[in-house]
Amino acid sequence: MPPISSGVLGALDPTSDRAVFRQIADQLREAIDKGRFKEGDKLPSESELVEHYGVSRMTVRNSLSLLQTEGLVVSEHGRGVYVRPRPPVRRLASDRFARRHREQGKSAFIVEADAAGSRPEVDSLEVREERPTQDIAARLGSPRRVLARRRRYLLDNRPVEFAVSYLPLDIARGTPIAEPNPGPGGIYARLEELGHRLDHFDEEIRARMPSPDEIKTLRLAAGVPVIHLIRTAHDTTGRAVEVCDTVMAADAYVLAYQLPAT
Amino acid sequence: MPPISSGVLGALDPTSDRAVFRQIADQLREAIDKGRFKEGDKLPSESELVEHYGVSRMTVRNSLSLLQTEGLVVSEHGRGVYVRPRPPVRRLASDRFARRHREQGKSAFIVEADAAGSRPEVDSLEVREERPTQDIAARLGSPRRVLARRRRYLLDNRPVEFAVSYLPLDIARGTPIAEPNPGPGGIYARLEELGHRLDHFDEEIRARMPSPDEIKTLRLAAGVPVIHLIRTAHDTTGRAVEVCDTVMAADAYVLAYQLPAT
DNA sequence: GACAACTACTCGTCTATACGAGTTTGGGTA
């Protein structure tokens, strides 16, 4: 018994002025929304859809491509098209940089992931001096050169975040901050030890579609945007002592902030 | 003299194993990135690209569709394909709900937009009582029914945000909050007048691709994600007195938060 | 039983063609 004719998908409306490939996409979308196809389920193959609807393959592919850009499905070469599984989400709370969290030896990322039962990993670690972009320079008070710390974060072998920290050289050069592993509590702990008592962080959040580079680095499925977060750390003198530029797979994160009502 | 051969676009590499339509997309993307096509510029037409590269039209369309899903270009039926203009961005600061901002008569949205020189507008206003979804109910302490206030915000005639506020009926029913226009300072001012002194807001931020409904409501171009923000307002007794569910066109917003380092 | 080869199925890329629908332009007519 063919899987499609079992009533999951209906027929086309030839009188409708809605394009055929949109009608097909509508039916598939509805079936997914209503749970008739569940997370990770395989959709009918292109040829099955071709037969069911009596249209050409390109039309079916057009429908599937639409669902892909909506982030509803992912296609896997040689296997099929699957309802996109929603990965476990990492919640970033606004107190994640509270001083009390810096006591512990391991980085916040590791601790938190361990607690959540996933396997954390940090790779592509790179620390170097470079000339800042105009935007970074402006945020840091126009230093000519900065220390850049690049790293990628993975959970259960899946890359979820890519981050670069920039610090003025006069602060970071020759300190543990310039080491690949800055030690317990991370660079914020080191900054405070160096006399830069932190006062507050400014965070800017944007969302957009990823660049081809970002798709590669984060192994992003089609239809998954990125969250772009730029954090500036200020010390009690008001000086910007670090800028952290972070790109996150949007389907892996929810950011949480608490605002006073005063 | 044909506009393309003027050196903006190069030739294909037949030895490359990168798909032809990706190579074409790469060249167009690079030309856009390097500013050889600027914001709002018209790209070469499909037939011009067909001729320049010597490929079939579907291949060219495939390239352009790729750039569309990346949010780099928008196509306009009958006119051409254009480099997507970056609209002016609305910055949401974390102090936007500070009590001092509630004094003024007009809503924060109107005041801020006026100041920025854009023409603000609020439409699709709808206030009604309804049964909350499971998620909303959980956030509000499981009321059986809630007051829902829906509205859409526009800047210079472009919809940028769609929001729904939910309040427990025992708080909102029969008050100015249940009126289409709740008066100066908005519903937060009314809540405080009603004795619910606000203590803090919790905000959750996600980014994802829009649903077909959201694309319609916000008139979103292809390749533009949405920012989904859920704010819960708590009074000084710890009770959740309002949940605001907001969907924003991601290309129109940057969210800004300030976190204490303590 | 282990392994290699084959086969059938999946999606990926590309061609060639056709017609429809929206926009712009310019020419012709009143």
Added chain:
DNA sequence: TACCCAAACTCGTATAGACGAGTAGTTGTC
């Protein structure tokens, strides 16, 4: 001049076919 209309251009939708490449299961041999 003002207006209409047709032509020429744009992208949108759809067909039919071909071959490539990745996956998985089956078959057959050793």
